Amino acid sequence: MTSKAASLHNPYFHKEEGEKDIWSLINEAAHDASVNNPDRPIYNLGQGFFSYNPPDFALESVADAISKPQFNQYAPAKGNGNLLASLKQKYSKDFGYDITTDQISITTGANEGMLSVFFGFLTPGDEVIVFQPFFDQYIPNIEMTGAKVKYVEFEFPTNFSSENVTGDDWKVNFEQLEKTITDKTKLIVVNTPHNPIGKVYNEEELTKIGELAIKHNLIIVSDEVYENLYFEDKFPRFSTLKNLPELKERVLTVGSAGKSFAATGWRVGWVIGAKELIKYVIAAHTRICFSTPAPLQQAVSEAFVKAEENxxxxxxxxxxxxxxxxxxxxxxxxxxxxxxAAGGYFLLVNLSKVKVPKDYSFPDSFKNKTNDFKLAYWLINEFGVVGIPPTEFLHPDARVGHGLENCIRFAVCKDDEFLKNATDRIRLLKDYL
Structure with a gap:
């Protein structure tokens, strides 16, 4: 029987029989390398999970919450009242104006929050604009609703093969962006700080996107899960643009406790927006999973209070x-x-100067992949260092010949000793330059 979802033309759903997704492919390669070289450690800088525990005050909050009967039962679909209050306080301060708890929906991780946004607003035939490279979960989440993704590409920096660049060098093509908007466009998805680039959109870019959203009556979905990891003086965001105060009525901001407290397994996220918008997110969330884990919501509420204090x-x-x-x-x-990187915990490195031996033997699962996949496999197999090939964050039609074919994304959300040991392995690349 053919389902509606299965009939969608989506390369992220429809892989060839036996073809693995990126995470399985890379993690299995790392496992095999570990088995083949049992005396050599594997330094996994691939997926963005932490190598260390959440802070002690957050762990203590979990223990306290689990010990109380009321936090071991279903939480309200909208979210734990204490967490809603903590987020109200935090974001009223961060945004510079008061928000209310009925502008917040607690979700089971930021990813489910975005899924709830998509199912809350999209119907078959709608269009959503996504900048590429993109976080790969966006695409199937959008297309499951029957909507269509329209891609706008960051301009690959022309000098990136020879020198360091910044997030501002990855420019938005605003002419292409406006041409991509049609009468079917409903949402624009923005990720800042950006995965995998590390770019933080500057105020000028946010303003131009915001002006287009107002002009064309669009909703902006702002994925800001790395909001607490920015490395410049301030973190520009749509909801704080003083020159476009009306924009906050059409922005949905997505946040994550997992990224904020080094606790990706807790699966607590949220979406913040105008009451007229957030009610649709809550309605979709209620149908998708109804309730987010209650003790962890309570723990996050307490952790935010303590984080402010310390x-x-x-x-x-x-x-x-x-x-x-x-x-x-x-x-x-x-x-x-x-x-x-201006924000987040990823580093995008250009390895075009690295010369992989021409006669190097790759397994069948990597032979027909783009060059970055081969680079990733070689680094894993020969050096014990795991990174992610970033062309996975492009539409398949855009991967061949793209500058990202020579790049690898590394995650630095590891303890310092881990990173130092990984650099010792990477230093061995000097023999291949």
């Missing part, structure tokens, strides 16, 4: 500046350029 997010930002300093030092030493 300046946790500022301390964490400073720690991440050190992590980037540790990890980028080896690429500076080798002369391998990267995009300086």
């Amino acid at each position: 300046n946790y997010f500022e301390v964490t930002r400073q720690q991440y500046l050190k992590k980037y300093e540790i990890f980028t030092s080896v690429f500076d030493e080798l002369g391998l350029p990267y995009t300086t």
Whole structure:
């Protein structure tokens, strides 16, 4: 029997029989490399999961919540009242104006929050604009609704093969963006800080996107899960643009406790927006999973209070500046350029100067992939370092010949000693330059 979902033409659903998704492919390659070289550690800088625990005050909040009967039962579909209150306080401060708890929907992770947005607003035939490269979960989540994704590409920096670049060098093609908008367009998805680039959209870019959203009556879905990891003086966001105060009525901001507290397995996220918009998110969330884990919601509510008291997010930002300093030092030493991350915990490195042996043997699962997949496999198999091939974050038709074919994305959300050991392995690339 053919389902509606199965009939959608979506390369993320329809892989060839036996073809693995990116995460399975890379993790299995890492496992095989570990088995083949049992005395050599594997330094997994691939997926964005942390190598260390959440802060003690957050763990203590979990223990406290689990010990109380009321937090071990269903939470309200809209969310734990204490967490709603904590988020109200945090975002009223961050946005610079008061928000209310009925502008917030608690979701089972940010990914389910975005799925709830898509199912809350999209119907078959609608169109959604996504900038590429993109976080890969966006695409199937959108297309499951019957809507169509329209892609607008960041301009690949022309000098990236020879020197470091910044997020601002990855420019939005605004002419292409406006041409992509049709009478079927309903949403624009923006990810800032950006995965995999590390770009933080500047105020000028946000303003131009906001003006187009107002002009064409569109909703902006702003995925800001890395909002507490920005490395410049401030974090520009749609909801704080003083020159477009009306924009906050058409922006849905997505946040994540997992990214905020190094607890990706807790699966607590949220969506914040105008009451007239958020009610549709809550309605979809109620049907998708009804309720987010109650003790973890309570723990997150307490963690936010304690984080404010001990300046946790500022301390964490400073720690991440050190992590980037540790990890980028080896690429500076080798002369391998990267995009300086303005936010998040990923580093996009250009390895076009690295020469993989021409006679190197790749397994069948990698032979017909783009060059970045082969680079990733070679790094895993020969050096024990795991990264992610970033062409996975492009539509399949855009992958061949794209500059990302020579790049690898690394996650630096690891403890400092882990990063130092990984750089020792990466330093061995000097023999292949």
